[in-house]
Amino acid sequence: MTAAHAHPCLLLCVAMLLTREYGVTSLELLELRVPAHVALGTRAALSCRWALGPADVLYSVKWYKDGKEFFRHVPRDHEPRRKFPLPGVDVEKSSPNGANVTLYPAVLETGGRYRCEVSGERPLFPTVSDHGDMVIVALPDHGPTITGSRLRYQIGDRVQVNCTSGRSRPATRLAWYINGEPAPAVALLPPTHEKHEDGLETTSLALDFKVKPKHFRKGDLKLKCLATIATVYWRSNEESVQGERLKGYSRSRELTEGGSRADRVQAAGKPGSAPSLADAPYLLLLCVMIHISQNKFHS
Numbered sequence: 001m002t003a004a005h006a007h008p009c010l011l012l013c014v015a016m017l018l019t020r021e022y023g024v025t026s027l028e029l030l031e032l033r034v035p036a037h038v039a040l041g042t043r044a045a046l047s048c049r050w051a052l053g054p055a056d057v058l059y060s061v062k063w064y065k066d067g068k069e070f071f072r073h074v075p076r077d078h079e080p081r082r083k084f085p086l087p088g089v090d091v092e093k094s095s096p097n098g099a100n101v102t103l104y105p106a107v108l109e110t111g112g113r114y115r116c117e118v119s120g121e122r123p124l125f126p127t128v129s130d131h132g133d134m135v136i137v138a139l140p141d142h143g144p145t146i147t148g149s150r151l152r153y154q155i156g157d158r159v160q161v162n163c164t165s166g167r168s169r170p171a172t173r174l175a176w177y178i179n180g181e182p183a184p185a186v187a188l189l190p191p192t193h194e195k196h197e198d199g200l201e202t203t204s205l206a207l208d209f210k211v212k213p214k215h216f217r218k219g220d221l222k223l224k225c226l227a228t229i230a231t232v233y234w235r236s237n238e239e240s241v242q243g244e245r246l247k248g249y250s251r252s253r254e255l256t257e258g259g260s261r262a263d264r265v266q267a268a269g270k271p272g273s274a275p276s277l278a279d280a281p282y283l284l285l286l287c288v289m290i291h292i293s294q295n296k297f298h299s
């Protein structure tokens with residue numbers, strides 16, 4: 001008598017006995033890998049690992065995004081692997097057992113909660129599942145820009161400058177530094193966020209303060225705007241290439257900015273000692289500095 005002919009109750013009894021008497025473990029989901037951050041336009045590799053109990057036969061592996069199924073592997077089906085259309089979820093490749101799926105290309109809609117669900121055959125239909133969240137990251141293609149600065153300031157003048165980030169997602173965070181020190185809260189206006197049609201955002205942060213003698217005590221008055229996307233980190237090689245490109249951006253920024261704003265503005269990319277992309281969050285640091293020379297101080 002094969003399993004297919006046995007009475008379901010009998011199989012149920014056998015399975016329960018095996019579990020109780022011999023401590024036989026049942027279907028178990030061992031690992032689900034969903035990359036937490038994926039750069040726009042790149043590949044997202046998802047994988048799911050499970051272990052079948054001795055009494056289990058694999059029935060199905062199903063993949064969901066935000067509760068909607070987009071891929072299914074049912075070994076007994078006439079079409080064992082099936083894709084279901086879902087906006088932003090393009091299955092480029094899948095492994096024969098449905099454990100690995102690759103999505104390409106990542107678009108903003110690709111972000112969301114991914115679930116892998118593995119089921120065993122009747123009569124128990126054991127089902128295990130796990131989920132992970134994916135955020136699609138769009139890096140700004142240029143560093144922050146500073147507007148409203150003047151060539152010279154006198155003591156008592158008001159400095160009113162504005163820093164605007166490149167378009168990104170998630171939103172870029174901005175911070176102002178005066179002579180290397182974080183600008184006091186009273187000098188800052190609340191940041192403004194502009195959302196564009198394509199889902200990307202720009203952030204602006206205005207700085208407004210009165211020039212005091214202390215600002216020139218150490219020579220030039222330096223204003224720096226720092227842009228960060230603190231959660232941009234990846235763990236695979238493919239994504240570390242993105243990190244390299246990032247540094248390239250801030251370097252080229254140095255050149256263009258230094259060239260276009262001549263002597264009074266110096267743009268400083270600040271990759272610093274870049275943390276290892278493999279195991280540490282990678283900070284995107286792009287900043288622009290303004291030096292106001294003390295020599296030009298009298299107008």
Ligand SMILES: *[C@@H]1O[C@H](CO)[C@@H](O)[C@H](O)[C@H]1NC(C)=O
Nearest residue numbers: 033045046047095096099100
């Ligand atoms: C599935 O993904 C895992 C983890 O990323 C990887 O180690 C494994 O080689 C992949 N298997 C296939 C068949 O692609």
Ligand SMILES: *[C@@H]1O[C@H](CO)[C@@H](O)[C@H](O)[C@H]1NC(C)=O
Nearest residue numbers: 162163164189192204205206
């Ligand atoms: C700063 O610049 C942004 C973008 O140009 C603008 O939307 C915002 O109103 C400006 N803020 C101030 C205080 O000037």
